[in-house]
Amino acid sequence: YSDRYIGLIKTISGRPYSGKVIVNVQKDSSKNHLIIGNSIKIQTVLQQNKPSKNPNQFDYSRYLANKQIYAQVYCQKKEILVNKAIQKDIWYYCAKLHSRIISNLEKSNFNQAEMNVALALILGQQQEISQDIIQDYQYSGATHVLSVSGLHVGFIMLFITFVLKPIPNTKKGSFFKLACILISLAGFAVISGLSPSVLRSVVMFSFLAIGNHLRRNGNIYHTLLVSILLILLFEPYFLFDVGFQLSYIALFFILWLQPILKDIYNPKNKLTVYIWEALTVSFAAQIGTLPLCLYYFHQFPGLFFVTNIIILPVLSFIMIAGIVVMIIAIFTSPPLFIIIIFEKSIYLLNLMIHAVASVDSFVIQNISFNLYHLWAFSFFIIATTVWIKKPSFNKLLFVFVSIITIQLAFIFTKIETENEGELIVYNEKNNTLISERLGRNLLLFTRDTLRENNRNINSYLVGNSISLPTTKEIKNVLYFKKNKILIIDSTKTYSEKIKPDILILTQTSKVNLDRLLQILHPKIVIADGSNSNSIQKYWKNSCLKKNIPFHSTKEKGYYRL
Incomplete structure (x- = not known):
């Protein structure tokens, strides 16, 4: 019902104030002319964010508080006075670029349903996707596909690395490759609107690229920690962001656990190698993020591994084609044949996701999982992985202690429940x-x-x-x-x-x-x-x-x- 913006407060009743609020502008038949960078003046009331109205529900006020937003304002278009002077910073130019891309895509007669998914995949704009499609992605365990984050930035980095492969790994050649990767990642961040999840992923992969250039493969965990530190230095509240937590835990477990899983089986056929690698990456990320996912979402998509195997080839093509389409859309409307190919590939992706999501029996919902369970299961996963990597008696003892911790978590939960x-x-x-x-x-x-x-x-x-x-x-x-x-x-x-x-x-x-x-x-x-x-x-x-x-x-x- 509203167009929503994050507004930075400058003054209230003529006195200087600072802080962030959500500005809700009621939709009507007239066009909304507000753009990022506008300074507006409205007579309204700051409304404090209200906590959840019923027990154990998602607390939206707490979610906003973690983003340092503590109030909202509601208004109609006719109540807004817009200052002619526009603050032209990087956010203004990103928004302008966004608008230009969307405008040129709309001129190309892009099917609306597929276009909404394309905008989510490349630009991170999910607000127009239908609820049915979002539910399909949730039930199939592919929600991460709709959130522009590490997966998408990783695809771009791999694609750029593949394109630059013919350049020799001399001192100058290696530096040129690094510069191309960093510029490409920064360019993608700008095209996708500098959203927090994209910035986070770009910083993370930029550090990985720099670490790789310096030949410090042994210190990849240090590189990961430095990127976390740098992000939290500028945005400490990201520590409480679910996307931030899941991104880094997933990447850490892919680097840490996937090589162990990969060594279990050594296929010789190229297709089998691809399937096995996709499986092990998927399982490593899922095992690492499982306690957090159960704690936050209380559901588990049983066919996540099937989803990841079947969608990765299509998603790889969509990401490459999508970047090409978006780059063309910056300057003009993309040619019809490219739009048709891109549109059909997204239609195929949605079809595959829907097929997996329709198997309801594999979506386990309403799983009770509290803070005790979160810490106990996380301890068990870490202790077991440490033991498998280099088995020893002391490490095995830690595994047994972690199993006892899980039992204690269930016992404490039962005692608390029965005494309430x-x-x-x-x-x-x-x-x-x-x-x-x-x-x-x-x-x-x-x-x-x-x-x-x-x-x-x-x-x-x-x-x-x-x-x-x-x-x-x-x-x-x-x-x-x-x-x-x-x-x-x-x-x-x-x-x-x-x-x-x-x-x-x-x-x-x-x-x-x-x-x-x-x-x-x-x-x-x-x-x-x-x-x-x-x-x-x-x-x-x-x-x-x-x-x-x-x-x-x-x-x-x-x-x-």
């Missing part, structure tokens, strides 16, 4: 949903029949290692740990004799709250997501008059007792 007791009022838009948990047993109270896959409940079950709940129709009175809870809905049914500790208002109940508070004297009033915003304002004022806490799940998120 809580009641939660969820923020559901058109339904009332309350869960009562004692240990591993979860009882759900709901006004309407609960949908089979309620996202809020699934997140809670997975996050707390709980089995499927028992569902009951909601009652007007609940008891939880000596707390009496009264629930009033649109029927306004309640007994004046009940003196509840907690009063829950649902379904936009048209009660006289001032009178109700005088009779019942609750310690707190809760309004769930099934109530309208307008009536909640009246309720909030009524509670303020009586000095009773008011909790709106729409405003503050779920209520936990």
